[in-house]
Amino acid sequence: MSEQTLVMPAPPLPRRAAPSFEAWSLRCVFGVLAALALVFLVAPTLVILLTSFTATESLRFPPEGFSLRWYAALLDADQMQAAAWNSLVVALWTTVLCVLLGTPAAIAIARSKSPWVRACDVLFMSPLLLPALAFGFAALIFIHRLGLRPDLPLLVLGHVIVCTPFVLRTTIAALTQLEPSLLDASRSLGASEWTTFRRVTLPLIARGIGAGAFLAFMASFDNVPVSLFLADERTEVLPIHLWQQIENNLDVRTAAASGLIVLLTLTLMVIAERTAGLTRQMR
Amino acid sequence: MSGQRGHELQLEAITQRFHDFVAVRDINLRIGAGELVALLGPSGCGKSTLLRIISGFMRQTEGRVLFDGEPVDHLSPSRRGVGIVFQNYALFPHLSIRQNIAYGLEVQGVAKAKRDARVDEMLALVHMSEFAGRFPRQLSGGQQQRVALARCLAVDPKILLLDEPFGALDKNLRLDMQIEVKRLQREYGITTVLVTHDQEEALSMADRVAVMSRGRVEQIASPTDIYDRPATLFVNQFVGSTNVLDGTVSTADADGSPVVALAGGRRIRVASDAPLTAGSAVRVSIRPEHLHLHAEAPGADALPGAVQTALPLGALVVYDLALEGGAALKVSVPRQRGEALLPAGAQVWAAPQPSAGYRAFPA
Numbered sequence: 121m122s123e124q125t126l127v128m129p130a131p132p133l134p135r136r137a138a139p140s141f142e143a144w145s146l147r148c149v150f151g152v153l154a155a156l157a158l159v160f161l162v163a164p165t166l167v168i169l170l171t172s173f174t175a176t177e178s179l180r181f182p183p184e185g186f187s188l189r190w191y192a193a194l195l196d197a198d199q200m201q202a203a204a205w206n207s208l209v210v211a212l213w214t215t216v217l218c219v220l221l222g223t224p225a226a227i228a229i230a231r232s233k234s235p236w237v238r239a240c241d242v243l244f245m246s247p248l249l250l251p252a253l254a255f256g257f258a259a260l261i262f263i264h265r266l267g268l269r270p271d272l273p274l275l276v277l278g279h280v281i282v283c284t285p286f287v288l289r290t291t292i293a294a295l296t297q298l299e300p301s302l303l304d305a306s307r308s309l310g311a312s313e314w315t316t317f318r319r320v321t322l323p324l325i326a327r328g329i330g331a332g333a334f335l336a337f338m339a340s341f342d343n344v345p346v347s348l349f350l351a352d353e354r355t356e357v358l359p360i361h362l363w364q365q366i367e368n369n370l371d372v373r374t375a376a377a378s379g380l381i382v383l384l385t386l387t388l389m390v391i392a393e394r395t396a397g398l399t400r401q402m403r
Numbered sequence: 404m405s406g407q408r409g410h411e412l413q414l415e416a417i418t419q420r421f422h423d424f425v426a427v428r429d430i431n432l433r434i435g436a437g438e439l440v441a442l443l444g445p446s447g448c449g450k451s452t453l454l455r456i457i458s459g460f461m462r463q464t465e466g467r468v469l470f471d472g473e474p475v476d477h478l479s480p481s482r483r484g485v486g487i488v489f490q491n492y493a494l495f496p497h498l499s500i501r502q503n504i505a506y507g508l509e510v511q512g513v514a515k516a517k518r519d520a521r522v523d524e525m526l527a528l529v530h531m532s533e534f535a536g537r538f539p540r541q542l543s544g545g546q547q548q549r550v551a552l553a554r555c556l557a558v559d560p561k562i563l564l565l566d567e568p569f570g571a572l573d574k575n576l577r578l579d580m581q582i583e584v585k586r587l588q589r590e591y592g593i594t595t596v597l598v599t600h601d602q603e604e605a606l607s608m609a610d611r612v613a614v615m616s617r618g619r620v621e622q623i624a625s626p627t628d629i630y631d632r633p634a635t636l637f638v639n640q641f642v643g644s645t646n647v648l649d650g651t652v653s654t655a656d657a658d659g660s661p662v663v664a665l666a667g668g669r670r671i672r673v674a675s676d677a678p679l680t681a682g683s684a685v686r687v688s689i690r691p692e693h694l695h696l697h698a699e700a701p702g703a704d705a706l707p708g709a710v711q712t713a714l715p716l717g718a719l720v721v722y723d724l725a726l727e728g729g730a731a732l733k734v735s736v737p738r739q740r741g742e743a744l745l746p747a748g749a750q751v752w753a754a755p756q757p758s759a760g761y762r763a764f765p766a
């Protein structure tokens with residue numbers, strides 16, 4: 121067999137590799153997508169960043185003058201600070217609960233071949249697919265029926281439901297890449313199942329869990345549809361507060377707050393990419 | 404650590420079913436202390452399944468596994484004391500080489516001072532001391548395999564299982580590692596089961612070879628016996644290469660040894676482990692290297708044929724003969740320096756060497 125392949129004549133090489141139509145169209149699509157991303161994602165972010173440095177009283181682009189007065193003004197914006205604090209508390213609780221619930225669920229799903237477990241997987245993922253607005257509204261009616269009023273724990277609960285899929289997905293992805301013979305090796309060396317989980321499984325899927333936690337945190341922090349229904353006045357969260365400020369009085373402080381969020385997010389993303397290889401975990 | 408002498412491994416009537424598919428069928432094996440037995444067989448014959456049963460990762464449907472005469476079926480893999488070297492080595496990627504080797508001792512609660520001494524000893528044993536601080540991905544395949552072996556031996560297992568351990572290595576390195584593993588196995592006197600589908604590996608490394616086919620052990624014997632006295636046609640064909648000719652048993656000749664009439668009508672004397680009844684169909688086997696070529700008929704048992712092709716393979720020439728009746732016969736003969744090859748169409752006689760002979764198996 122190998123002799124045959126040896127004597128096969130080499131196919132004649134083309135003089136110059138002309139770009140095929142496929143390659144060309146692929147490049148076009150990529151170019152267009154990249155351009156769209158730049159124009160509609162990056163440009164508005166830049167606009168809001170630049171606007172937040174304006175020296176004048178009004179939200180206008182291009183900004184006139186340059187000052188940090190609106191950032192300074194954030195220090196006195198008590199309501200906005202309270203909302204930011206609420207958002208942070210909700211996002212942190214949400215992240216912790218998502219990890220605590222999502223990791224064991226992911227392990228069970230990755231291990232099992234049962235169709236029921238598959239069905240659960242789809243069920244847990246459904247908050248990502250269903251409109252969150254419908255979920256928020258339904259949840260509000262539901263808790264009223266139960267005789268409850270929206271408060272912080274219920275808000276966290278709502279966020280947990282829509283944010284757990286992120287942890288679930290990244291953790292399942294990490295688990296499917298985990299070599300099963302590593303677990304067998306650990307057990308044959310005398311480690312119990314629990315020790316094997318702690319010493320082998322957990323360290324090897326930690327990055328996946330971390331990536332999911334980061335996504336869950338961000339998704340909770342800027343969640344609007346669920347918070348809209350489940351937050352009361354005392355638990356008003358930042359995105360909704362900002363929305364109301366813009367609607368009522370075009371407050372330039374909202375631009376400064378947005379600028380701050382963008383900068384913080386970028387910093388977090390760089391950290392996450394450096395430590396956990398965030399984008400690699402999402403593949 | 405505990406005794407240098409190995410432990411006896413015994414498999415008693417092991418059967419493994421997956422639903423209604425029988426992957427392993429009534430296997431009985433006794434592997435002596437310190438012995439190296441190779442499980443040799445084609446893909447899917449149940450080698451890995453048997454290893455998983457011995458190591459406790461799979462509970463057999465029927466039968467018992469015994470170490471030194473004690474059943475171990477109730478023991479989980481972590482309690483059985485079976486060391487495994489996996490085909491992909493399965494080194495923990497997040498741990499350094501030192502930590503990998505220390506892992507088993509650590510989870511078994513060996514004190515730090517003792518542990519460190521043992522790890523150093525193991526590193527020296529496999530010549531990896533200078534790599535102690537590296538991580539598995541920074542090592543070559545052969546080095547990773549040494550570490551995997553050291554990690555295994557560090558906890559002093561009763562039985563060592565090697566599942567296609569050399570499959571991922573290139574040819575030269577494979578030979579080095581085979582010698583190295585053999586040395587360590589001898590030095591430790593550890594009872595070892597080696598799974599492979601490479602017959603050379605099995606024949607060169609093992610004290611005994613168990614040839615498996617479709618969930619059954621066809622024959623377990625020393626490498627030379629497997630090669631020279633195959634118990635079944637399957638073993639004959641799987642280990643080394645052979646010619647197979649169809650024939651019918653005819654009456655025994657004067658001294659009582661059975662005679663077979665080949666398809667072309669020629670009669671030859673054969674040897675057989677199974678009793679042969681006159682008139683039954685048999686398959687007659689002889690290895691190409693056990694035949695000689697002659698220009699004239701050398702006597703009884705010779706087969707006339709015409710050379711079809713000659714394949715010079717360096718030290719050997721393999722001739723492909725067409726026998727009367729159309730059957731093909733390969734004959735491999737040593738080539739003298741400067742000797743010309745027989746031309747196609749040349750009429751020759753093939754006869755078995757005095758020490759060898761035709762073997763008949765029931766068809």
Ligand SMILES: Nc1ncnc2c1ncn2[C@@H]1O[C@H](COP(=O)(O)OP(=O)(O)OP(=O)(O)O)[C@@H](O)[C@H]1O
Binds near residue numbers: 444
């Ligand atoms: N969990 C399982 N469920 C069903 N069938 C299985 C299972 N594990 C193995 N088998 C079947 O049992 C047979 C033996 O498998 P095994 O893995 O032991 O083969 P093997 O001899 O190790 O082959 P290879 O050389 O390819 O590794 C195969 O036909 C396989 O399809």
Ligand SMILES: [Mg+2]
Binds near residue numbers: 450451452
């Ligand atoms: Mg196998």
